[in-house]
Amino acid sequence: MEDTEGSGRTALITGASSGIGEALAGCFAAGGFALVLVARSADKLDALAATLRAAHGVKVTVQPADLAQPEAARALASALRRKRIAIDVLVNNAGVLEQGAFTGMPPQRHQELIALNVAGLTAMLAHFVPAMQQRGFGRVLNVASIAAFQPVPALATYAATKAYVLSLTESLAEELKGSGVTVTALCPGITATGMLTSAAAANDQLGKLPGFLIGDVNEVAAAGYKACLGGKVIEVPGAMNLVATLAARATPKWLLRRVAGTVTRRAL
Numbered sequence: 001m002e003d004t005e006g007s008g009r010t011a012l013i014t015g016a017s018s019g020i021g022e023a024l025a026g027c028f029a030a031g032g033f034a035l036v037l038v039a040r041s042a043d044k045l046d047a048l049a050a051t052l053r054a055a056h057g058v059k060v061t062v063q064p065a066d067l068a069q070p071e072a073a074r075a076l077a078s079a080l081r082r083k084r085i086a087i088d089v090l091v092n093n094a095g096v097l098e099q100g101a102f103t104g105m106p107p108q109r110h111q112e113l114i115a116l117n118v119a120g121l122t123a124m125l126a127h128f129v130p131a132m133q134q135r136g137f138g139r140v141l142n143v144a145s146i147a148a149f150q151p152v153p154a155l156a157t158y159a160a161t162k163a164y165v166l167s168l169t170e171s172l173a174e175e176l177k178g179s180g181v182t183v184t185a186l187c188p189g190i191t192a193t194g195m196l197t198s199a200a201a202a203n204d205q206l207g208k209l210p211g212f213l214i215g216d217v218n219e220v221a222a223a224g225y226k227a228c229l230g231g232k233v234i235e236v237p238g239a240m241n242l243v244a245t246l247a248a249r250a251t252p253k254w255l256l257r258r259v260a261g262t263v264t265r266r267a268l
Contacts (some may be wrong), residue, residue, distance in 0.1 A: 006033030012080075012087045013037055014067060014124065015094030017044035020143060020188065023221030024091055025052060031225070034059040036085060038076065039094065040066050061085060067094050068116040073123035089139040089228065090128045092121045095161075102156045110157045117161035122168070129172070129181065138181035141228035142169045146189045146236060162187075166234070173233045182231035186224035189215055189238055 011028040015021035017039035029035060029052040037045045042064040049060040063079060065072045080087065095117045098109055121142065132138025145159070148166035152159035169185035176183060220237045227235035 006031040009088040010034040010036060010085060011089035011091060012128070013091040013093060014120075015039055015143075017041045017048065019093075020186075020217055020221055020224070021091070021093040022048060023217045024093060024141075024224060026218075027221050027225035028089070028091075029056040029058050029060070031229075032056075032058065033089065034061075036061045036063055036080065036087065038063050038065050038067070040064060067120035067124065068096075068112060070119070070123075073120065073127045076124075077127040086131065086135070087128050088132070088137060089141070090124065090132075091141045091143070091228070092124055092165075093141075093143040094120060095143065097155070097158050099155050099158070101154060105157075113157050113161055117158070118164050121165060125168075125172070129176075132181045133176065133179050136180040139228050139231070140169075140172070140181070140183040141224055142183065142185050143224070144169065144185045144187045146187050148185075148187060170233060182228075182233075184224070184228045184232055185234050186220070186227065187234060187236045188220045188224075189236075 006028060009032075011033040013021055013025050013028065013035065016025045016035075016037040021039070025035060025037060025048060035049075035052065035058060037049055037060060039045055042062065045062040045064060049062050052058060052060050061083070063076055065076050067073060067076075096113055098105060098113060102110075125140065125142075129138065129140065132140075142165050144165040145162040147155055147159040148162035150159075166185050166187065169183050173183040215238050223235055223237035
């Protein structure tokens, strides 16, 4: 079976109730994959599941979970084993963003970002990738961000969590080479989702961004879907974002910090 065909395969998508996760669910459903949709909101997942079943005729299982909780990934893996659902594609999209000065955020909020963006994602990998490796086939898509490539004042903790996601993805991609399991990091820039709307409400400067800097959520998801099934390690959708990430990797760290700091101070 070609990797671009989903017949007989099952994709699990976290953070599937909105934004990039919802768009990715549509991509995999259109590709013929059976789906396991995971997010905190059961109502939103049920509505999405009904839409995808009607549009694509695929099997959709809804598994509400809060992956920021320490045992959530283990409980999810156990529930799917009881249902005899094997996961062929794991999409780690669930994540949270918080902007603002580091010292202006409550300590608990930093921990919440780390709990979901880092600990939750790592736990999902730990519970689902070994079975893929044993079967000799698997695809993993970790949703990171272009913020993973450089320091981002006012998004310090968020950017750090995404740098972790990117580093872990690259390490696992090399570690699992030849096993039949590939690991991909999707690194979108600013994307038109509910997360952007919430951020713009907190900082009106974001509402003034030119349209060409804001990615279309369906285009971002399509790029991630293609990269995941093709086994590409890093996918940066959008020409402007790709240029920015290449420049970030080539620029001395001290200069990158100064530029990021200057830009951010003007935006705050």
